[in-house]
Amino acid sequence: MKNNMVMVIALIALAFVAVSKAKAEEVFPPTKGGKSISIPSSELKFQSTGLKGEDGSEILVVDGYGDQKDSAHGTFMKFSYGFKSPAHSYTYDYYGVVIKDEMENYSPNKELVKMGPGSYWYQRGLEAHITECLSNDGCIAWVVQSQKFDAQIPPMTE
Structure with a gap:
């Protein structure tokens, strides 16, 4: 009886570890075939999102x-000087x-x-907000989200 209980507990623990590992791999799949990579900032190729600020900059x-x-992502975002978004929201929370x-x-x-380099923010999903770049040289932020980045203008709220 005691051995059966130990076996059941061990199987439950093993199942928990397997599910946790599968979820971690699902959310953060290795890129580039799982190889370690290093990319200098000078080689980053920024692309348009089609999202525009009040001044027309993207x-x-x-x-x-x-x-x-x-999908889930970690993304560099580049904003030109004076960029100010209209009020908007996203379906899902994100961190910047x-x-x-x-x-x-x-x-x-x-x-x-005002947030300078190294500053952090959390943005709740379905909450109206505005994003601004205050610097003459433009701004770059790193954004992490467990789902897609789906801007809604005008904002959707709960």
């Missing part, structure tokens, strides 16, 4: 892993880190917080 992106259009220069990411009618 957000440019490079996916570090995944694909921001349809300022890599270059100074930005703001805020909900309308809320306190503005």
Whole structure:
């Protein structure tokens, strides 16, 4: 009886580990065939998203892993000087880190917080917000999200 109980506990633990490992691989699949890579910033090839700020400038992106259009991803986002988005939302939460220069990411009618390199923000899904680049040289941020990056203008809310 005691051996059966130990066996059941061991099988449950093994199943938990297997499911956890499968989920981790599903969310963060290895890129480039699982090979370690190093890419200098000078070799990043930014592409248009079609998303435009109030001044007509676009957000440019490079996916570090995944694909921001349809899956979990880690993506570099480049904003030109003076970029200010209209109020918008995304279906899913995301996390952002300022890599270059100074930005703001805020909900309308809320306190503005200037964020320089290394600053971090969390953006809840289905919450209206505005993103701005405050620097003369443009801004770069790193965004991580467990689902696609689907901008909604005007914003959708809960």
